[in-house]
Amino acid sequence: MSEAEGRVVLVTGASSGIGRACAELLSERGHTVYGTSRKPPPAPTRHRMLAMDVTEDDSVQKAVDAVLQERGRVDVVVNNAGYALAGPVEDTSLEEARRQLDTNFFGVLRVCKAVLPSMRARGSGLIVNVSSLGGVVGLPFQGLYSASKFALEGLTESLRQEVAPFGVRVTLLQPGDVCTPITDNRVRARGCDSGSVYWNVFEAALRIIEKEERAGAPVELVARRVLELMEREPLAVRYTVGHVSQRLLASTKAFLPSRVFERILMSYYGLEARRPGQEA
């Protein structure tokens, strides 16, 4: 396959949801796609699947080396593997917090470090880091998830500037809610049980979060956006994808007074700040 016909694409977290949809669409369009995941996908895929746990240095390097050995290059990486941790910040253990960051943030860093030497040497390459609107707005009871995506946003802004002189392009994709198994795969902070002071409001907020995810945009929309970004030149720092209402709401953060924006969010998720002198 010549470079003009198709590119060699590595999609992490391709056994499910957004990653799977991206891998399928890019394969259909003639690209050579390598998907990765820890567990094999439930059904056979058109694209090749490799084992990769993004929290393990060796596992990441082994999968990237396998692609380089077979194809001699990785043209595009879609850093998509991730999961959602939910729970009040106070009830989240440091171990749970570390695991969230290790996957959603350090996982991306590991993959970037594994592919960059060959991309730099060839003077080309594209890295699409899948962030979230939760990487623009800190959402209640998704504090560690938001932290992982905020961190990814900062890393990507810096990395972009460093590798541009070598011809390597990096961008962020921020989906709003997308209907995927992420809802059923959500990990809940173990410290938040019925004895927690946050329990009732957390449960109510989580019901809203899950309802919105189940009514989220179809995965195909995100896959088409990734395909479009692969053809776009020049590439901006970040792009959004998903329901217009959510994208618009996130964008108002930039110009609404911060407390007004926060009050909108809190009221949406059923939270109310205690007024001075008010009884608990």
Ligand SMILES: NC(=O)c1ccc[n+]([C@@H]2O[C@H](COP(=O)([O-])OP(=O)(O)OC[C@H]3O[C@@H](n4cnc5c(N)ncnc54)[C@H](OP(=O)(O)O)[C@@H]3O)[C@@H](O)[C@H]2O)c1
């Ligand atoms: N769905 C949404 O509403 C939404 C919105 C904004 C952003 N996102 C982002 O989109 C990305 C994909 O989410 P999704 O909704 O498609 O979720 P999903 O259906 O649960 O898929 C997650 C994928 O990540 C893989 N994964 C998880 N932990 C991994 C690890 N340690 N190492 C390697 N692979 C791992 C999973 O495979 P294995 O478990 O087999 O490893 C799976 O293939 C995530 O980064 C998420 O934060 C999703």
